[in-house]
Amino acid sequence: EFDLLDYKKRNPVGSPIQILDYLKRLKNMGVTYFIMYMPTATNRKFLELLYDEVVKPLKTN
Numbered sequence: 001e002f003d004l005l006d007y008k009k010r011n012p013v014g015s016p017i018q019i020l021d022y023l024k025r026l027k028n029m030g031v032t033y034f035i036m037y038m039p040t041a042t043n044r045k046f047l048e049l050l051y052d053e054v055v056k057p058l059k060t061n
Helices: 004-010 016-028 043-061
Strands: none
Touching: 016 043
16 A cells, blocks of 8 residues: 655655755755656656756755
C-alpha cells in the first residue's frame, strides 16, 4: 500500500520554492552533494524550470 505521508517524509515534494528551501536546509546541515533521480523527467520545460528555480539558486547560495 502506498503511503503518501511516508513518501513525503523521505522525498522532497512541492513547488520549486519548497524544494529549494528543503535543499537549502540540507546544505546548511553540511550536505555537499545531491543526486536527483527522476526517471520520468523527460519534459525539457520541467528540467529548465528545475535548473532555473532550484539548482542555480542553490549553487549561488
